[in-house]
Amino acid sequence: PPPPPPSPTPAPAPFFTRRTPDGPPALALFLNAGDPPLPVLRDLVLMLDQEGVACLELAVPFPDSVTDGPVIRRSARRALQAGGADLDDVLAFIADVRPHLKHLRIALLADWSHSLKHRDLATTTREIAAAGADGLLLHALPPRLRTTHLETAAAAGLPVVTTCYTQSPPATQAQAAAQASAYLYLVAHYGRSGTAPATGHAALARTVTALRAHTTSPIAVGFGVSTRQDVQAVGAAGADAAIIGSAAVAAVERALETGTDTVAAFRTFVRQILPEPPHRTA
Structure with missing residues (x-):
């Protein structure tokens, strides 16, 4: 008899489960690799997994980001001065840490000029996927390379994070x-990280609704999200996740x-944002 057809490859689980209308959004947190030092960061990441945080946006630190405010720029400076947190170190x-995580997804953020410009994009994308990153966000990628980036990521089976502003053209x-x-x-x-929209995050509902017509991927909202109330407002706008940087x-x-x-200290911070996150363990 002919051999059975191969089983279809299961689609990867979404970064954030689509929220119900009355449910809270998932929580994503941003940190620079190397701040705190990687051995401490490892314990912190395992704690985030225990607390039910959905995603860690883990940045390969790079200097003088024009889109980041002073807090994140100081963090990147500390990590760079300490050394040991370049792209290879982060991978x-x-x-x-990946084999020890049950729930937490890791989205790698890398700056094009600082970390990838002098490397082969296809090879590096495969290395990022092989390391266990669940997604990739390239910062300041030249527009002429966007199609190549999307193609190489798809070939490597590595989901990509894309960005837009509320003020971006439709x-x-x-x-x-x-x-x-x-x-x-x-x-x-529109501005540097840490700044919030004047009308509040809940006012983004119309933008979130419009974006739904163009994607089946989750929508996450960031910039100016810092408190439990901000996270709730992001949920009220209909987004799937709130990003705190x-x-x-x-x-x-x-x-x-x-x-x-x-x-x-960071566990206390997380519990102040989501006082009873799912999957919490003692």
């Missing part, structure tokens, strides 16, 4: 939404400055 870190928003295969990062406010990095910075236990 080794992900490969080490065609730009539609393109970003259509090209998102990990999730679409909707930047709530500057406030998360500031929690690490406070722990480092005061000499307190970084992992314990």
Whole structure:
């Protein structure tokens, strides 16, 4: 008899389960690799998995980002000054911690000029996928390379994160939404990280609804999200996830400055945002 047909490859689970109308959005946190140092960061990442955080946006640190505010720029500076957190180091870190994670997804953020410009894009994309990253967000990628990036990521089986602003033209928003295969990062406010929209995050509902027409991928909202109330407002706008960047990095910075236990302090921070996250363990 002929051999049975091969089983279809299951589609990867979405980064964020589509929220119900009355349910809370998932929580994604941004941190720079190397701040705190990688051995401490490993324990912190395992804690995030225990607490039910949905995603860690883990950045390969790069200097003088024009889109980041002072908190994240200081964090990148600390990581770069300490050394040991270039792209290869971060990929080794992900490969080490990935087998121990049950729930947490890792989206790697890398700056084109600092980390990828002098490497072969296709080879590096395969290396990122092989390390266990669940998605890739390329910062400041030249527009002429966008199609190549999408093609090489698809060939490597690596979902991509795309971005757009609430103020972006409708065609730009539609393109970003259509090209998102990990999730679409909707930047709530044009400016530097840590700044919030003047009308509040709940006012983004019309934009989120419009983007839904162009993507089946989850939609995450970031910039200016720092409190439980902000996360709730992101949920009220209909988004699938809230991304906290500057406030998360500031929690690490406070722990480092005061000499307190970084992992314990960050656990407290997470529980203040989501007081009873799913999958919590003692």
